Amino acid sequence: MVVIDTWQYFVHRTLHMNSFLYKHIHSKHHKLIVPYACGAQYLHPLEGLFFDGLAGTLAFVASGMTPRTATFFISFATVKAIDDHSELWVSWNPLHLLFRNNSAYHRIHHQPYGMKFNFSNPFFVTWDKLLGTSFAYSLQDRAAGGLEASIRLENPNSLRKLAPTTASSSPATPPAMVELHTHHAHPRTIFNRLHFFVYAAALLALLYRHTALLVSRPAPSSLLLLLADLVLALMWLFSQGFRWRPLIRREFPDRLSAAAAAGSVELPALDVFICTADPYREPPVSVASTALSAMAFDYPASRLSVYVSDDGCSELTLLAFIEAAKFARYWLPFCREKGILERSPEVYFESGNGDGDEEMKIMYERLMDKIEGAVQKGYVDDGLISSPGDQEIFKKWKSFTPRDHPAIIQCEGWRSVFCDPVERPAFLGQAPKSLIDVLRQYRRWTMGLYQVGFSREYTPIFYGTRTASLLVGFCFSHLAFWASRFFPVCVYGLLPQLALFYGGSLNFPKASDPWFYLYAYLVLAAYGQECVEFLENDGSIRRWWNDQRMWMIKGASTFIFGTLDFILSKIGILTPDFNLTSKVNEEEATRLYEKGKFAFGAASPFFLCLATVAVVNLIAFVFGFIRVLRREREAGEMMMQLILSGFILVNAWPVFEAMMQCEGWRSVFCDPVERPAFLGQAPKSLIDGLGQYRRWTMGLYQVGFSREYTPIFYGTRRTSLLVGFCFSHLAFWASHFFPVCVYGLLPQLALFYGGSLTFPKVTQF
Known part of the structure; x- marks a missing residue:
């Protein structure tokens, strides 16, 4: 029963989700808006072979049933399928008492609003429950007599997929849409899916061999090999989520500003979190330069927030960011005015591009000397703190410890996006070198x-x-x-x-x-x-x-x-x-x-x-x-x-x-691109x-x-x-x-x- 239910659920759901398979194969069965008993076998010949025939064969092989037992089991499954399509509800029917997957449950699937739900067939509803495709039914008295099965919404939000779109739900004058990206299926999609079925069959054969050997000649080595191949098979199955429908995407970031100005798209709030813990293994100058490169994003300042978390609670890191904040008042306008793309000051000046900007270069060198001097000493002396406001911050900071300090940011959540630019990277950074x-x-x-x-x-x-x-x-x-x-x-x-x-x-x-x-x-x-x-x-x-x-x-x-x-x-x-x-x-x-x-x-x-x-x-x-x-x-x-x-x-x-x-x-x-993405x-x-x-x-x-x-x-x-x-x-x-x-x-x-x-x-x- 488990094998048949598993096979039929995923094959049945695939027949609905894939437009080609549904149009040319499974739609024949769904011509039955009102099911009837014999309609259980009203289907395409290919569906009868792979949906029913192969399911029974797998159940027979997996369970090791004798031919006589298999004949009885397949006959029982056929009777159960006929009853599910019979459109009859009898209170004393033992099939309705033993199985929740009954005629009322399957009737919902044959209705226009329920074709994306209640895929399980013929025994249990476990897979529908686990994967969120289950619509429970309720039996209501009909005025003409008898009962009528209809959906029972345990979660009202689950019906959103079924709600039709009305004209009143859209604005009267929608803004002109600017196409920001396009995508289409990769030509390798068909090959990936064919490879999936062939490779899955090969994996099943290998696991069957391991199981047979373990049963015939039990040994710890055979068990270990079986478990190892099960892990590899499971990880391979998970990886198919990336390969089932690979897409070729093309983005148009140059149109983003025009789209935002036209009102057709709202730029999301972008939050950047920078974490550090040790000023000696993670130099404060580099961490501060990372923050500056993030603050210099070509993005509306009102929609961009940069947060720094210092788990080491180091005053050296605090000094670096206080000085970096002062330097940012000059550096950010400088980047916008000059049209600089490499907006990390560390990378910009090391590359030799800033030779003509002596004033800005001198300011950055003073910043580095001040921070590196404090790191060499191992503490921040009073001579490095100039303004009264900074002195007050350091007085409070010295009473903090990594395990006892107040929260700097307190919020319920934030809106953010995952940024993975290619042609124009957002950050510059270094990869592991050992x-x-x-x-x-x-x-x-x-x-x-x-x-x-x-x-x-x-x-x-x-x-x-x-x-x-x-x-x-x-x-x-x-x-x-x-x-x-x-x-x-x-x-x-x-x-x-x-x-x-x-x-x-x-x-x-x-x-x-x-x-x-x-x-x-x-x-x-x-x-x-x-x-x-x-x-x-x-x-x-x-x-x-x-x-x-x-x-x-x-x-x-x-x-x-x-x-x-x-x-x-x-x-x-x-x-x-x-x-x-x-x-x-x-x-x-x-x-x-x-x-x-x-x-x-x-x-x-x-x-x-x-x-x-x-x-x-x-x-x-x-x-x-x-x-x-x-x-x-x-x-x-x-x-x-x-x-x-x-x-x-x-x-x-x-x-x-x-x-x-x-x-x-x-x-x-x-393997960074021409301009690395992160400093x-x-x-x-x-x-x-x-x-x-x-x-x-x-x-x-x-x-x-x-x-x-x-x-x-x-x-x-x-x-x-x-x-x-x-x-x-x-x-x-x-x-x-x-x-x-x-x-x-x-x-x-x-x-x-x-x-x-x-x-x-x-x-x-």
Whole structure:
């Protein structure tokens, strides 16, 4: 029943949401405004095959029913469908007593106002309830006798979609509309959807194989591989929210001023929040320059607000912003008068563009000298405070502490927009330049994302799908749970290698086994699709390869620590700390970064995990290769584990270089456009970057696992299935840690011990 209900709900909803499928296939069934019993089978032949026939086949295969039981079950489902279309309500009907999905419930779906609701069929209404497509019914007495089913609104706002637009609801003389952007479906949409169905079938076949092996030969390694592939499959499903209907957009920001003047569009209030915590790792001069670049936006001053939060409660940062506010009185009019686009004073004067503006340059140099002098001293002396008003501020400031200070901003909320300019960036900033900074940054992000993903009310699995759509919820879920990739990374990065070292197989298919080609397809198709998308977005093969390498490195390091931080904090063992990433411009890190190299930075436990995975794979690959040469094991039997170990070795090559004390490894972590978008200070080392992802992971998990706002259900209810998928993909992207760990360890362990993990052989048909 669960399989049939799940299959029929999503196929049924797709038939309604897709205009082509509805017009040419499902509309035949909906010619029945007034349903009747035999109308249950009045449908298009293709719908009968895929909607009913395939659903019954899946239920038969998934449950393992005998042919006799399957015959009875399909007959019962057919009787139930006929009763749902019978337009009859009998109080003693056992089908009405056992199932809420009955003739009254389904009648609403066949009415013109209910065609976007009550998709569930034939047994339960669970999916309608979860995804916000349910309209309850109420039975009312008819004057001519009998009962009539009509909708019962539990939430009056839910009928807004059905309310017709009247002429009185629009203004009499609407302003002339100025087109600010256009969009159309990407030509790759059809290919993405075809790939989705083929890839989903391949995933189901792989999970079926894992389950069958686990049932026939129970083993911890088989369970770990199954869980790792389940995590990878779930994260892949979430990522489809981004790919189901990709759009090509074209924006016209040059028309925005004309549109605002014409009254056809109201510019939203834009709030910019700048956070800092440590004046030594985040230099106050750079933070103040970031604030100045934000204040200099080409945007109406009445609609722009810039807020600064100093969690470190440092008087050095306070001095920097007091002086920056004074400098802004001259700098902002100067930028507008000269038409300067790079409105960060730090970048403008360092680029040499301000050589002719000596007066402004001298003012900025005095500002820098004053702030840097105070930073070198470590305190703000009285000689640096000139005006009485500033002296009064510092008297109050000295009584504040990071844990005891009054709130500067008190409001119920704010209106804001997410700004992601391309042709004319809004900010200038710096990306991480060392591996340690990147890992630290991702560690913080991991914790933050987990907190969102696992929050009770705002998890994107439920909240996102309810308030937006299923696809939007999937997108947020993918982000919230992206750190869960650490599990498959660890499993596939260690378990097969240890088995390879000891001569085990871990039930991986032999090279001659047809299942081997299934594994090959899943890997090559996933990598191929991402590569095509990367190249279409003006990327390069080198950048794409480094991107794949980075998510494996994060999965084997920062996602693990971020997940542990989140779990320990939830059970009360650990209080989450805030590890800052270094924003200081270190000459050596900058030199390597300009050469396209990524410095590893300081020593860190992050690198212990990376080095362990790299060394285990190297040893397992050598031992497995020696066993093949000695003919202790067949090459086809060990092929899957050898390929997996070799692939991880290639990705881990920078780790070996770092262990041999090289300068760094070539990478393109940040690819700014001609004029960078933000002047801020981002992590410059991989350890800081991974630490940041650790925080994000925790935040995304809190959203993904929140009770009311998880994108899987909340997003699909409020928007659509695909949008929910997108948000779910974002909310749960950290869950990749599990398949990464499984495929990074289990096959390698089996290869190390001489096992095969039941991977198929290349030559087996």
